[in-house]
Amino acid sequence: MFDPDPQSTDPFQARVTRSASLKQVAVLVETDSSAGCRVIRGIANYADRYADWHLLIDPRDHNHRPVLPDGWQGHGIIARPTSPQELAALQASGLPLVNVDDLVAEEPKVASVLTDEEELADMALGHLLDRGFRTFAYFAPPSLEYSKRRRDAFVTRLAQDDRPCHEYKPGYRAGRRIGWAEQQRRVERWIRGLPTPIAVLAVDAPRARQLAEICHLAGVRVPDDVAILAGSLDELMCDVSTPPLSSINVASERIGHDAAQLLDQLMNGAAPPTATLLVPPRGVNSRQSTDLLAIDDEEIVDALRYIRNNAHRGIVVEDILRQVPISRRSLEIQFRKYLGRSPAREIRRVQLERSRDLLGRRELSITEVALACGFANATRFGVAFKKDTGKTPYAFRKELLSGQPSSTLNV
Incomplete structure (x- = not known):
């Protein structure tokens, strides 16, 4: 006999209880584009960590148009409607809705999470x-x-x-x-x-x-x-x-994650935000x-090329001066004229730019990333990275790979 006792350890009952608690969420985001897949990954990452959801991914009709299936009993929607008509049809469902496409971002009464x-x-x-x-x-x-x-x-x-x-x-x-x-x-x-x-x-x-x-x-x-x-x-x-x-590098995973977090709040009775939530690109x-240096000073072009080809080797300004026939003072003056920063700062900028790319590779440790970008060790890399981005390399990587923001979303 089926035991309705919530304290029961019966595995069948546990499955029934969990099924009843699942929230049905439709994700009307295309799976045939790289950006769409990354948005979906961000949504899935949030659901895996914080929500008990079943995701209905990219449902289509016979004309390959996004549509909610007849008879679908859902609790919320995340979508990229491509016209006011599509948006109106989704709003007519009466379900909490979060938009992740800027085509309808100006429409009234629609909660949106978009690129800044x-x-x-x-x-x-x-x-x-x-x-x-x-x-x-x-x-x-x-x-x-x-x-x-x-x-x-x-x-x-x-x-x-x-x-x-x-x-x-x-x-x-x-x-x-x-x-x-x-x-x-x-x-x-x-x-x-x-x-x-x-x-x-x-x-x-x-x-x-x-x-x-x-x-x-x-x-x-x-x-x-x-x-x-x-x-x-x-x-x-x-x-x-x-x-x-x-x-x-538009932060599509972060957009998906924040949209899921916002939808979760809306499904739990929160009021919609009064403004669009904006997510900055990653870099x-x-x-x-x-890869062109549109500068009419040949010596500065040579210096910049040397930096971009060798910054990951841990070079310093003296290394540039050994390669380019220019005085240190002239080098400093010309860099500030063309770039608005010193040669040393340009070396560090190129190193950190490379590090942001390498941190997206799961197979590399933080120490390996640091060494591959020209830093002596992970500690020095961490100090420089946090000074530049406000985040530790570990926090940046976690956000990059999961789509999860380092701070909570406030509605």
């Missing part, structure tokens, strides 16, 4: 300025797949420094079907009208790869004439591009597409 586009713009500009670029452009063909938030943030950030932005404006509206050949002609015409060298921020990795391909077909050198930085990370798109693409993955 102002931080992304600042990070992108800093990366390109560090390479000596002083002329900039933005590439985003008209599309219904993304909003203008990234463009607005980048243009605004440039304007703060009185820098113009050469935007791609082909003269047709989002939704119009444009063939590859016609789009290639329009983009090539735009590229050839740009001053060079120029650094271009593309809205995302697929469009960055598209731009690199058109440059290749048009005989435009990347990065010598046009440097390309992808506004999002997609490992496949960035790796298969010619040349490999530098990209902004820039530097690759060949921006």
Whole structure:
């Protein structure tokens, strides 16, 4: 006979009790993109640690559109609706809902967790300025797949420094079907009208790869004439591009984790937040597409190349002076003129940039990361890393690999 006693140790009863307590959460986030999969990973990481959820992942109808299945008895939804109509249909369910896509971020009464586009713009500009670029452009063909938030943030950030932005404006509206050949002609015409060298921020990795391909077909050198930085990370798109693409490492796992945490609070009766929750990107993955030093001082270019090729060997300023025929005073003056920092600070910046990438590799210990970046030991690495980021290498790695933020989310 079934024993309803909650203190019973009957394993069947335990399974029934747990099944009854499970919350059903629909995750309407695409599984056919790198970013979507990382958002889902962040959601799953939160559920594994803190919640008793069953996740319904990426349900689709016969037309491959995201949809809640008929008869689904759920408790909450995390979604990337691509239109106000999709959002309205989800809101009509009456269930707590968290949006993780900026296409509907301006819609009223929707809780959202999104990338901090102002931080992304600042990070992108800093990366390109560090390479000596002083002329900039933005590439985003008209599309219904993304909003203008990234463009607005980048243009605004440039304007703060009185820098113009050469935007791609082909003269047709989002939704119009444009063939590859016609789009290639329009983009090539735009590229050839740009001053060079120029650094271009593309809205995302697929469009960055598209731009690199058109440059290749048009005989435009990347990065010598046009440097390309992808506004999002997609490992496949960035790796298969010619040349490999530098990209902004948007914190998709963190977005998923924070969205799950927010949904958990909403399902437990918390009031929705009054503002969108913004998650800063993790950094820039530097690759060949921006590996150009657009500086007209040959000795400083040589010094910067030496630093980038050897910082992981633990070099100091004296090593640079042995390689480049320049006085220490001139080196210091020119570095501050072009980069706004000293040669020693540039060495440390390159070391820490490399460390952020290596900390994402689970197989390396903190000590191995420290040594691979040119630090004498893990202690010195930890001090420098915390001074630069405000976090220990261990805390940064934990957040990076799990999507879990180091601080709690407040609604």
